[in-house]
Amino acid sequence: MAGITSADVARESGVSRTTVSYVLTGREGVTISEETRRRVRETAVRLGYAPSAAARALRTGRSDLVLCILPDWPVGPVMETLLDELADELSGRGLSVLVHHGRRTRPLADLWRAVTPRAVIGFAPFADEDLLMMRQAGIQVLGTLGEDHRPDEDGPSxxxxxxxxxxxxxxxxxxxxxxxxxxxxxxxxxxxxxxxxxxxxxxxxxxxxxxxxxxxxxxxxxxxxxxxxxxxxxxxxxxxxxxxxxxxxxxxxxxxxxxxxxxxxxxxxxxxxxxxxxxxxxxxxxxSIEVQARYLAALVLADLDGSEEKPSPPGPGLRLVERESG
Structure with missing residues (x-):
């Protein structure tokens, strides 16, 4: 069975596809009655319509993805928790997290050009060339501490x-x-x-x-x-x-x-x-993984919103959990 499209929603609602698009994307500055907005939303829910991420990316030049680049690290409970918390924090703004484990099998540019992310978070330094290309493409690039991640950052953490x-x-x-x-x-x-x-x-x-x-x-x-x-x-x-x-x-x-x-x-x-x-x-x-995830999410949103005021790093947030072994 073919998927439900915005044309189906428009036909069932008795409005144009443009009106459907304006209502479901929350477009501001357009005069549409509350009754029409309500009817379009209810019809979309009843038909099970979900906007196409691919179509939105083609229309805006950007997907709703935040791309997280991980080096070739084993992913244990701490990293899993961080990524889960980050995804939860960003979902409130309609953003999804895509995780890529760097295996050095293909150029990084092939990846970000394919998914057109809104932002890229690096958990390890980016090469100068990759950093420049992403910036020129208008992609927000962050390191895990909020700074541009560069290869010359080789001091101890x-x-x-x-x-x-x-x-x-x-x-x-x-x-x-x-x-x-x-x-x-x-x-x-x-x-x-x-x-x-x-x-x-x-x-x-x-x-x-x-x-x-x-x-x-x-x-x-x-x-x-x-x-x-x-x-x-x-x-x-x-x-x-x-x-x-x-x-x-x-x-x-x-x-x-x-x-x-x-x-x-x-x-x-x-x-x-x-x-x-x-x-x-x-x-x-x-x-304090949850605190670190909230900080990363706040950095992404501040950059996407063009805010000059950036959140302050929360610090390591370490605490000792005393049990019998020590």
């Missing part, structure tokens, strides 16, 4: 530094004098892991502690080898890259018949659902 710092200071405050760091084996996470480790290292220097002992931890086996290394080097507190890595560390402690927190305390990052169900329940650093 303040948020990632703060995560490692919070983990280390919590363990030290509980009496741990030698810390370990559980490094993820997924190479796609190295940038984040490096910055979080740097935060731990800086905290150790500030607190007068030795350099943290780093061991790689895979997710598919208990981290028994790493645990033995930490035990032999006198480590009593482990800062894990994230909760998944921390859960592998807890499994390694059980395999080596060591107790947590008695022998080694463990702190993760992200507060995933499994963290509260672990044995022992995992102490972790939670991030």
């Amino acid at each position: 303040e948020t990632q530094l703060a995560i490692g710092d919070l983990q280390a200071r919590h363990l030290a405050a509980g009496g741990a004098r030698r810390l370990g760091y559980a490094w993820p084996t997924d190479r796609r996470l190295e940038d984040f892991a490096r910055d979080r480790l740097l935060g731990v290292q800086r905290a150790c220097v500030d607190l007068g502690l030795s350099e943290p002992v780093v061991h790689p931890v895979a997710l598919d086996v208990p981290a028994a080898t790493a645990v033995r290394g930490w035990r032999d080097q006198g480590v009593t507190g482990v800062t894990a890259y994230n909760d998944d890595v921390a859960l592998a560390v807890l499994a390694g402690l059980r395999a080596e018949e060591l107790s947590c927190p008695g022998d080694i305390r463990v702190v993760g990052v992200d507060d995933v659902p499994a963290a509260a169900l672990a044995a022992p329940a995992l102490t972790t650093v939670a991030q």
